[in-house]
Amino acid sequence: MINSLLGVVLVVVAVFCVPLALIEKQSIVNAAEDRVDAAAVRVLGLVENRLAAGEPVTGEKFAAQVTDGSFVTVDIPGQPLIAAGRPVDGPALTATEEGASGETVTVQQSREDVDHEIGNMLLLLGVVALLAVQAAVALAVWQAKRLARPLTELAETAERLGSGDPRPRDRRYGVPELDRIAEVLDVSAVRIARMLTAERRLAADASHQLRTPLTALSMRLEEITALAEEPDTVKEEATIALQQVERLTDVVQRLLTNQRDPASPTAVTFDLDEVLKQQVEEWSAPLRAAGRRLLMEGMRGTTVVGTPGTVAQVMATLIENSLMHGGGDITLRVRRTGSSVVAEVQDEGPGVPPELGNRVFERAVSGRNSTGIGLAVARDLAEADGARLELLSLRPPVFALFLGSGRDEDAVEPRR
Template structure:
């Protein structure tokens, strides 16, 4: 591209130089020749006037009388009727410029001047024009190189930005070059980079959320399968555990479906009226084995038979996250308490552990913030799920730790 731009600009300059210099050279050359001719004509007129004056005065005409009017590089011949030709100066070899003037008495004056000085002057003029043309061409080359670099560098940078964007590096550059067309391309690439960055962030967030949300159902399902394996000789127990395992599969399917639905349409309405006791019972069955294995227990307190508005799977997932959080980071008995608060139903999860460090506070709901070397995703995902479902998740107390899920109360419960 640089070469094309340089060749194009250089070609334009060469055409301009030729179009300008050739006519100028011809005009200047003709001007120099005309000036020389005028100079020789003027000398011939002056000498003719001298000759006529002497003839009118009856004085003799000799070469010495008008030798002072003759230049060193000129040769003058005076022809007077009835007299031999009179000459002054040195005869000229080579090309000459000649002027002839005739007087009233028939006398003729011929002045010849060598073309050497004229040719030398023409040569100097052509040399000067050539130097000017050469300087113009050099300046044009320098300008073309500078302009080519000025335009090629932004294009190179834009190509690198596009390549980087295609390779998964969506950082916008924010560079502008003072050229409207290039600035427009840079702006479009920056906007595309921001969109790609948002898409990649959403994809990574989806992957992290899916990983965290699927972990709990898969863990529960794994424990149920282990129970089935350990109690294979008791058909009734196997049937009960298999039923619970199927419920875990259904929950897992619901989680996957909800993740995909939220990814396609975050505003998709899924709220229904359901009995909160069913969700609480599910949590008791799900977390019974791991709590027994760790020597801990889950206690249910508060209201019964409360109906709420929301998505059962979302509420279950949030409560499971809170219970799992207490199991991993807390200690002692875990209490799941249900109560009313205005137009909401509050499900509180509390344990007897050391609680949340004071320096964290509500920052525990931020992603990548954790006080126990965990991923820091669980509570952030739980809060997002609660808010997307029309509720909210709050930390009511640091010590003892009390997390509260606020869900809209159904009118059927009034």
């Protein structure tokens, strides 16, 4: 805005001041030339009057008509040249008049006074132009601040909405366009607040309603475990089912806690081997039924920072994805890269189609007949827990969960 207004003022100054300066300069020169011509006419009148009266013509008779910086000469036929004043050095304005008796009067005026007057005129125009530019800059700065402050506040409001703070500001600025934007942001803030409240209420209600049936199921499984003495397989399966229910109950409880207090921290330091071993136990039977195996490789005794339930859910999603879409043995591999611990899931299947690539993490994107939300949910869970889920290789397919490293002194070298 400052540049635009300053540019407009400069154009106006150039369009008006330059022609005005030229016109004023010519007017000053013309006025000076008219004064010289008038002086020549007056001197010629005095000379003719003296000649008509038969009186002698001398320089003293018309010296009063000679101003400072002027030089007058009178040439009368048959007489010496008569002069008055000091000859002009340099550029001069000259006027010549001839009388009826052949006498010639020449008046010269120095251009110093004319040039000085022109300089004063140009200085005055320059001062006026400078004042106009300064006034324009001051006005532009004031107007820019007047418009920039509301825009800055509107940007802060939009940033707060994006960061999850949907409180409306209810501020207006007296500019219709800006007030319209502020009104739209306030309406959006109210709408977002209602949506967030409804979603949190729904999640809290769902979590609360799930706790009762899970508790009942857990009690029934504990009863089955206590009564099932023979065969051992029933007791083992009931124990595994009870562990899964307990894990699910923990997830629901954590979800309910987070809804009540979103700032409550859930990350802890835990043994990654325990989570992976749990996955091996849970998925060995389905994989065995499909004629496949679940293997563990890499580092052991590694501690990581995160939420055990979340990591277990992400790893279960990756194993299930390999079971449904992959082939051959599934390998769980643990390795270290920099300050992170990486848990990889790899199978021997055909891999991820090249046209999909990392789009497999997008919702509703699936290479086969599936919902297309499993990997998307897994990535969201990982990011919410401070981890990162990536696709490292298309063929063979390798999905990697990057976790923060915990205590390292118990970790051992990679082994198969």
